[in-house]
Amino acid sequence: MTGDLLGQNPRFESVPEVRELLNSVGYLADDGLSGVVYLADRLAKPVLVEGPAGTGKTELAKAVASMTGARLIRLQCYEGIDEAKALYEWNYKKQLLRIQVEKGSAAWEQLEENIFSEEFLLTRPLLEAIRSPEPVVLLIDEVDRVEIETEALLLEILSDYQVSIPELGTIEATQIPMVFLTSNNTRELSEALKRRCLFLHLDYPTVERERAIVLAKVPDISEQLADQVARIVRSLRSLDLKKHPSISETLDWARTLVILGIESVDEETARSTLHLLLKYRSDIEAAAKELSAATAASTAPAP
Amino acid sequence: MLDVLTGFVGELRRSGLPVSVTEAADAADAIRHLPLEDRQAIKYALGATLVKSSAHWRAFDTAFEVYFSMRGPQYAVSDDALSGQTDEDAAAGSGRGQGRGEGESGAGGLEMVSPEEIAAMLYKALRDGDQAMLGAVARLAVGRYAGMEPGRPVGGTYYLYRTLRNLDLDGVLAKLIGEARASVESGAGADAGDEAPVPGPILRGRELGHLTPLEERLLEDEYKARIDELRREIEAEIRRRLVADRGAEALAKSLRKPLPEDVDFMHATREELLVMRKAIQPLTRKLQARLARKRRHLRRGALDFRATMRHSLSYGGVPAEPRFRHPRPTKPEIFVIADISGSVAAFARFTLHLVHAIASQFSQVRSFVFIDGIDEVSQIFERSETVTEAVHRVNQEADVVWVDGHSDYGHALNVFYQRWGREVGPKTSIILLGDARSNYHSPEAWVVKELRHRARHVYWLNPEPRSYWGSGDSIIEHYAQFCDGVYECRNLRQLEAFVEHLV
Numbered sequence: 100m101t102g103d104l105l106g107q108n109p110r111f112e113s114v115p116e117v118r119e120l121l122n123s124v125g126y127l128a129d130d131g132l133s134g135v136v137y138l139a140d141r142l143a144k145p146v147l148v149e150g151p152a153g154t155g156k157t158e159l160a161k162a163v164a165s166m167t168g169a170r171l172i173r174l175q176c177y178e179g180i181d182e183a184k185a186l187y188e189w190n191y192k193k194q195l196l197r198i199q200v201e202k203g204s205a206a207w208e209q210l211e212e213n214i215f216s217e218e219f220l221l222t223r224p225l226l227e228a229i230r231s232p233e234p235v236v237l238l239i240d241e242v243d244r245v246e247i248e249t250e251a252l253l254l255e256i257l258s259d260y261q262v263s264i265p266e267l268g269t270i271e272a273t274q275i276p277m278v279f280l281t282s283n284n285t286r287e288l289s290e291a292l293k294r295r296c297l298f299l300h301l302d303y304p305t306v307e308r309e310r311a312i313v314l315a316k317v318p319d320i321s322e323q324l325a326d327q328v329a330r331i332v333r334s335l336r337s338l339d340l341k342k343h344p345s346i347s348e349t350l351d352w353a354r355t356l357v358i359l360g361i362e363s364v365d366e367e368t369a370r371s372t373l374h375l376l377l378k379y380r381s382d383i384e385a386a387a388k389e390l391s392a393a394t395a396a397s398t399a400p401a402p
Numbered sequence: 403m404l405d406v407l408t409g410f411v412g413e414l415r416r417s418g419l420p421v422s423v424t425e426a427a428d429a430a431d432a433i434r435h436l437p438l439e440d441r442q443a444i445k446y447a448l449g450a451t452l453v454k455s456s457a458h459w460r461a462f463d464t465a466f467e468v469y470f471s472m473r474g475p476q477y478a479v480s481d482d483a484l485s486g487q488t489d490e491d492a493a494a495g496s497g498r499g500q501g502r503g504e505g506e507s508g509a510g511g512l513e514m515v516s517p518e519e520i521a522a523m524l525y526k527a528l529r530d531g532d533q534a535m536l537g538a539v540a541r542l543a544v545g546r547y548a549g550m551e552p553g554r555p556v557g558g559t560y561y562l563y564r565t566l567r568n569l570d571l572d573g574v575l576a577k578l579i580g581e582a583r584a585s586v587e588s589g590a591g592a593d594a595g596d597e598a599p600v601p602g603p604i605l606r607g608r609e610l611g612h613l614t615p616l617e618e619r620l621l622e623d624e625y626k627a628r629i630d631e632l633r634r635e636i637e638a639e640i641r642r643r644l645v646a647d648r649g650a651e652a653l654a655k656s657l658r659k660p661l662p663e664d665v666d667f668m669h670a671t672r673e674e675l676l677v678m679r680k681a682i683q684p685l686t687r688k689l690q691a692r693l694a695r696k697r698r699h700l701r702r703g704a705l706d707f708r709a710t711m712r713h714s715l716s717y718g719g720v721p722a723e724p725r726f727r728h729p730r731p732t733k734p735e736i737f738v739i740a741d742i743s744g745s746v747a748a749f750a751r752f753t754l755h756l757v758h759a760i761a762s763q764f765s766q767v768r769s770f771v772f773i774d775g776i777d778e779v780s781q782i783f784e785r786s787e788t789v790t791e792a793v794h795r796v797n798q799e800a801d802v803v804w805v806d807g808h809s810d811y812g813h814a815l816n817v818f819y820q821r822w823g824r825e826v827g828p829k830t831s832i833i834l835l836g837d838a839r840s841n842y843h844s845p846e847a848w849v850v851k852e853l854r855h856r857a858r859h860v861y862w863l864n865p866e867p868r869s870y871w872g873s874g875d876s877i878i879e880h881y882a883q884f885c886d887g888v889y890e891c892r893n894l895r896q897l898e899a900f901v902e903h904l905v
Contacts (some may be wrong), residue, residue: 130442130443131442137435138436138447138451141432146450178695250556283709285691297450298454325621331620333623336418367614369616
């Protein structure tokens with residue numbers, strides 16, 4: 100709706116186009132993902148991306164930025180972030196200087212009007228994103244790290260693309276940026292925030308997609324090795340581990356195998372390089388045990 | 403379309419998903435931008451606008467499959483003429499033509515395809531990973547084995563079970579792996595030529611020899627993935643037929659399941675327990691993060707007089723800035739005493755799991771389990787690598803049967819008091835888990851009273867609904883009078899709330 104108000108043209112024509120574009124910048128998307136990106140543009144809504152660590156949440160925002168030729172503005176959230184860090188801040192030093200200079204010469208009312216003008220405003224990522232004249236993609240990273248009270252800061256900008264500054268009034272967006280919020284799901288986000296966003300859950304990819312990712316991202320890897328890598332990683336993810344290997348860890352592993360000149364993974368290689376995939380000792384031990392002892396058909400799941 | 407959407411949103415709400423009006427409006431807005439005939443596109447559009455938590459995806463998925471299953475022409479199973487035609491289109495090239503027509507029209511009961519043929523097709527489909535063929539097998543198998551009776555208000559679980567039992571998937575899996583092994587050892591697979599005798603690239607171009615365990619493992623995972631695919635196809639097929647039979651709304655009602663955090667411990671099915679077990683991991687992680695954060699936020703301790711005076715010297719002796727001690731919030735010591743007899747076993751398992759998973763929030767956690775005898779199991783948790791494994795081992799290794807293996811709270815508490823009562827101190831919080839159904843044995847409630855004197859807190863968690871307490875052989879009120887709190891704890895949500903309160 101807001102998109103229509105501003106008369107902004109949609110960025111994409113169709114879902115397949117989004118997918119093509121994402122592929123062209125090296126982000127292999129499936130239909131669901133590109134569909135959500137497409138809708139985000141059409142409905143002018145932010146996207147809340149959630150999922151386990153290392154499944155390409157942040158990467159998605161970067162990919163969208165580069166495929167639309169937009170600038171990426173990133174707000175890294177952390178505990179204790181506040182208005183001054185996220186939205187805007189008055190440039191006190193400059194204001195003081197101004198007061199010093201005009202001492203005694205101007206009336207206070209006039210001075211006050213002067214020092215609370217845009218000249219003295221320091222924009223922070225959120226304000227910058229909506230004031231920017233050129234297209235931008237706004238990435239609000241790890242939004243689950245901020246306290247629940249601070250979330251409220253985001254609400255106005257996410258739903259109406261505007262920021263209210265008491266001294267200046269409301270600043271409206273010059274263009275609707277695409278907004279991505281990522282969350283590792285360490286806490287439940289507030290209903291108000293979720294309601295304003297499209298929800299996208301990024302899970303570990305299927306074998307086929309992971310193989311394609313490995314092939315795309317790791318130069319000089321043979322198709323057979325990529326396939327094997329993807330399959331072994333899938334097996335590892337089906338185990339009960341403290342932390343499952345992420346896509347980035349899969350890629351690290353694949354790169355290592357290529358550097359070591361390994362054509363085909365056998366147990367010995369797998370065991371000796373497991374520490375690239377798994378980061379806990381107990382996980383590595385469990386995985387090594389599992390991989391070398393096939394459970395055969397005896398433990399197939401009962402119907 | 404709007405009618406369907408409203409009905410669908412209503413169904414989601416009835417399943418417990420919080421769908422607001424704005425979200426429903428967004429969903430309607432979203433599907434305007436997508437081609438209506440693309441079912442997958444509609445699905446993710448609805449998913450992105452209506453479902454805001456991955457835990458709710460499953461409920462959404464079921465509801466969606468029910469409400470939007472009949473809308474695609476290729477799914478119109480009951481309509482013979484139509485399905486015959488589209489099936490031929492779909493079948494073209496996939497080489498499953500034989501017997502198709504008969505099988506399809508036999509939805510009512512007439513089956514022309516023999517079980518052997520189905521088994522052969524199934525085997526081939528799984529071996530080659532042929533999607534279209536898997537779908538066909540699923541349809542045939544449901545028609546042949548499910549024995550569906552029109553008009554019955556069921557959700558189809560039993561039909562699924564019946565179909566799967568007849569397909570003997572475990573046997574097929576073993577056979578597939580056996581064949582792969584044989585083909586590698588003898589080269590039989592290579593003779594069969596290009597017909598992909600073993601699944602794709604795992605073994606392609608491999609010289610003869612023995613299957614290494616790693617390869618076997620990978621093969622098995624591949625086959626299992628395909629079998630899961632088949633199971634989903636069968637489920638979808640059964641659902642399609644049920645919708646055709648009774649309509650979407652009625653079926654959705656039978657299929658409605660509580661969300662994982664709302665499932666009752668005492669009446670959970672095996673499948674639900676599995677889902678809950680998956681749900682408990684993110685739950686403990688979240689709880690852990692929240693508790694750690696809470697602890698950090700309790701910044702101010704008592705006034706530190708010395709530090710304030712020292713600091714005041716820089717203001718000429720005026721205590722302008724008060725200094726506070728660093729808070730050292732005490733970590734409670736936890737004793738969990740759990741009844742693990744059949745009726746409440748699931749509840750005890752989840753509670754033990756949760757408490758041990760956040761053990762770092764406590765100075766010490768000790769666990770005791772009982773039925774009519776009692777045994778300490780803390781060391782099992784210490785020795786095991788993961789909590790899941792430990793909980794599993796508790797059930798096997800703990801020595802909890804004294805006479806007959808029927809709950810006897812009185813005796814168990816008595817023994818606890820004799821053996822470990824001295825170790826209960828003023829820092830200890832005791833959590834008793836159980837339904838307090840003691841088979842009319844003596845309650846020995848004085849033990850709880852004594853423990854109450856020694857310990858900081860005594861809590862009782864009861865997995866039964868509050869209205870059942872005190873009925874039959876439940877003696878909860880004997881104990882309740884000496885506890886600091888007795889809580890009804892029927893699902894993960896209530897359990898989580900209690901644990902947070904505890905810390």
